[in-house]
Amino acid sequence: MSLPPLPLTVIGGYLGAGKTTLINRMLRAPGGRRIMVMVNDFGAINIDAELIEAAEGDMMSLTNGCVCCTMGADLFMALGDALDRRPRPDHLVIEASGIADPSRIAMAARAEPELAYEGIVTVVDGGEFPRLAADAQIGPQIEGQVRAADLVLVTKGGAPDLDLRLSVLSGAPVARLEEGTDATTLLLGQARDAKLPVEGRGHAAHVSWQGTGPVMDRATLEARLAARPPGLYRLKGWVRAPEGGVHEVQVVGAGVTLRHLREARETQLVGIGLRGTFDPAEADRWWRGG
Amino acid sequence: MSKITLFSAKKIITMDRNRPEATHVAVRDGRILAVGGADCAAPWGEAVVDESLADSVLMPGFVEGHAHMMAGGIWKYAYAGYHDRIDPEGRPAPGKTTIEEVVEGLKEHAAGLPADAPVIAWGFDPIFLPTERLNRHHLDEIAADRPVAVLFSNFHLMCVNSKALELAQYSRETNVEGVMKGADGTPNGELQEMAAMFPVMRRLGIDFRSISADREAVRAYGRVAQRAGVTTITDLFATFNPGDVDTLLEVTGAPDFPVRLVPAMGGTGAAPAEIAAQAAALRGRSTDKLRLGAVKLMTDGSIQGWTARVKWPGYVGGQPNGIWNTPPELIAELVAECQKAGVQTHIHVNGDEASEVAIDAIEAAGRSHPWAGARHVLQHCQMMGADQFRRCADLGICCNIFANHIWYFGDQHVALTIGEDRARRMDALRTALDEGVRATIHSDAPVTSLAPLFTAWAAVNRQTMSGRVLGEAQRVSVEEALHAVTLGAAYTLKMDGEVGSIETGKRADFAVLGADPFEAGAEGLKDVPVRGTVLGGEVHLL
Numbered sequence A: 001m002s003l004p005p006l007p008l009t010v011i012g013g014y015l016g017a018g019k020t021t022l023i024n025r026m027l028r029a030p031g032g033r034r035i036m037v038m039v040n041d042f043g044a045i046n047i048d049a050e051l052i053e054a055a056e057g058d059m060m061s062l063t064n065g066c067v068c069c070t071m072g073a074d075l076f077m078a079l080g081d082a083l084d085r086r087p088r089p090d091h092l093v094i095e096a097s098g099i100a101d102p103s104r105i106a107m108a109a110r111a112e113p114e115l116a117y118e119g120i121v122t123v124v125d126g127g128e129f130p131r132l133a134a135d136a137q138i139g140p141q142i143e144g145q146v147r148a149a150d151l152v153l154v155t156k157g158g159a160p161d162l163d164l165r166l167s168v169l170s171g172a173p174v175a176r177l178e179e180g181t182d183a184t185t186l187l188l189g190q191a192r193d194a195k196l197p198v199e200g201r202g203h204a205a206h207v208s209w210q211g212t213g214p215v216m217d218r219a220t221l222e223a224r225l226a227a228r229p230p231g232l233y234r235l236k237g238w239v240r241a242p243e244g245g246v247h248e249v250q251v252v253g254a255g256v257t258l259r260h261l262r263e264a265r266e267t268q269l270v271g272i273g274l275r276g277t278f279d280p281a282e283a284d285r286w287w288r289g290g
Numbered sequence B: 001m002s003k004i005t006l007f008s009a010k011k012i013i014t015m016d017r018n019r020p021e022a023t024h025v026a027v028r029d030g031r032i033l034a035v036g037g038a039d040c041a042a043p044w045g046e047a048v049v050d051e052s053l054a055d056s057v058l059m060p061g062f063v064e065g066h067a068h069m070m071a072g073g074i075w076k077y078a079y080a081g082y083h084d085r086i087d088p089e090g091r092p093a094p095g096k097t098t099i100e101e102v103v104e105g106l107k108e109h110a111a112g113l114p115a116d117a118p119v120i121a122w123g124f125d126p127i128f129l130p131t132e133r134l135n136r137h138h139l140d141e142i143a144a145d146r147p148v149a150v151l152f153s154n155f156h157l158m159c160v161n162s163k164a165l166e167l168a169q170y171s172r173e174t175n176v177e178g179v180m181k182g183a184d185g186t187p188n189g190e191l192q193e194m195a196a197m198f199p200v201m202r203r204l205g206i207d208f209r210s211i212s213a214d215r216e217a218v219r220a221y222g223r224v225a226q227r228a229g230v231t232t233i234t235d236l237f238a239t240f241n242p243g244d245v246d247t248l249l250e251v252t253g254a255p256d257f258p259v260r261l262v263p264a265m266g267g268t269g270a271a272p273a274e275i276a277a278q279a280a281a282l283r284g285r286s287t288d289k290l291r292l293g294a295v296k297l298m299t300d301g302s303i304q305g306w307t308a309r310v311k312w313p314g315y316v317g318g319q320p321n322g323i324w325n326t327p328p329e330l331i332a333e334l335v336a337e338c339q340k341a342g343v344q345t346h347i348h349v350n351g352d353e354a355s356e357v358a359i360d361a362i363e364a365a366g367r368s369h370p371w372a373g374a375r376h377v378l379q380h381c382q383m384m385g386a387d388q389f390r391r392c393a394d395l396g397i398c399c400n401i402f403a404n405h406i407w408y409f410g411d412q413h414v415a416l417t418i419g420e421d422r423a424r425r426m427d428a429l430r431t432a433l434d435e436g437v438r439a440t441i442h443s444d445a446p447v448t449s450l451a452p453l454f455t456a457w458a459a460v461n462r463q464t465m466s467g468r469v470l471g472e473a474q475r476v477s478v479e480e481a482l483h484a485v486t487l488g489a490a491y492t493l494k495m496d497g498e499v500g501s502i503e504t505g506k507r508a509d510f511a512v513l514g515a516d517p518f519e520a521g522a523e524g525l526k527d528v529p530v531r532g533t534v535l536g537g538e539v540h541l542l
Ligand SMILES: [Zn+2]
Pocket: A067, A068, A069, B066, B067, B068, B236, B444
């Protein structure tokens, strides 16, 4: 029996940035998914256990220590446990510890065939970021968390020029996480069988887009994807190849993965972008090559 | 009345200034009843004379203040390291000084395994084999039809054969940081860091948790300690899952388990106040052979991995400063909560910026929750200067110094990490003692091998692998080094009232030696044979 790969999203960010709040919010509107949460950071706010149950989800607490103290082996051993769970969860969300480099964890999703990389979301406390980034002791690691991000979510204010600074640092879309924002679809993508409209509480942080149509060779497709419109955070689907079969397209943030499959399919892409930054009409023009 | 046993020995080195040497020690109820000559037990009544140690030299059982349980369990895999070692069963595990020897050794090991079992080895260190990098082609010679994996001594890297790469689906197309590739563009077998190692470890069933926690691992750890003359040993960064304490109580409580185990719970996985409360609750389950209740905290990484947090001027090669595993403000909060709950902490500090942060945290905790007898312990203390040791003395902070590093990595520190002048004052036991710090020295087994007499030798001689002396001014006397591995370490575990010296009232824990370490002197210290231990009056000869 071969199961579909388990999608993995890593939530990074310093202590108190709002990682737990974000996860609680996703659990409140799981969109029909069984979300498994691994917690590696512990602060004033805890993951709401009732939400975990309501979402038919699962939670594991982690210790990130180990024999030689610095390799973080426990986290990976727990990843193995998550993969061995039956039924396998629909999505795995790891809350990285406040000082961790989220890319070191997310890299496992690129390495492990049974995991699917679904991006790094770095949560930033807008008010605190300038002070933390300037801190001689932890500044480089704090900036590193932003540099690793596929999506930056800003909580709690911040100066007007902060978004630009974060966007230059990360090369990724930067969004504001307002009170009541439903970020689930943006962060986790469409649920596997999200035919029925999913009602989240609050307003959605995302805008969806669909594209169909052309047959494209790999070079043209690569060039087209490189010029994708701003704010398009995820893109998934297939594009027919002239030599037969399809190119499977996977875009999360800055990362683009293309794979040739010998399957007969129509060209079909589904995109999710940031509300306010991403314009579906612009995406239509882009996809038509206009 | 319980029975009195009178042990006679060639010589007993007590580490008690009131009677530094003796020939006999009387034991009742697991404790030392009297120390002295053949008649020392006379006032207490009839004694049964035990002559089994008559031609041995006794010392207080050694106390290892920083080691890990994995030092026992890891031996379920083949040893592929550079230095000679002895396995828990006492079989020699000769060092492999060339890649050919590694391959030959593993071929032999593979022949003894079931045909479909993966071939797994540990302890390999390329730093000592600078000629050619180990790659999958070497390991393919061992086996082509089943996976082969060689874990490096720091556990951050591994090298695997082609079959293992195939199982993990690593190929030319793989684009994963840490999956190293050769000139031909295909993976060369080397995997760096956990993310890249994980798919192979998972498929080969390598789980660090079981080799650090299951019954057999605990028993193997006991045997490793016994071989080294160690009667009290730490496990610094233990995780306690439900049932683990019961397992530890059962295994350590067996009469043939030859060591007192002191696990310090890893200080992660919960909010600081909760960690402190958990540790305080564990303390209540302690027995005479299992001491619970301390917490281990992480700060920075390692110097030879350039991940230690070092103060100005940083690394000589211009590498960026290291990384925090716990942010400084959280370290302060953890120490404060532990201190508030009356929980002792052991704090990993390799670089001098990390030690500064830890000392600051303890000082601040002392202001908010005064506790004169906390005895928090800085672990490794590798780059601490005299100023930091003075602060430790002021604040009652203990220092457990990584003396073995001088021999194993001293040359590398001079050439590659922090340069000659700071390498000379690394692991500065002399300065620590002179500044009035309560100090001990350690092996960090399995990182280096568990052998307190070797660790003492390293602190006395400060000789590196190339044969030079690194930091003559930091050498200590044989007596000071032996004190460090007995009473010095016992103090850091708050067990100096029970163990660490051979004096009336203490537990009858002895190291049984084949020669007198003082006669062996500075040079011969490391070669003094260990014949076994006595724990609570029970003889455990090898
Ligand atoms: Zn250690």
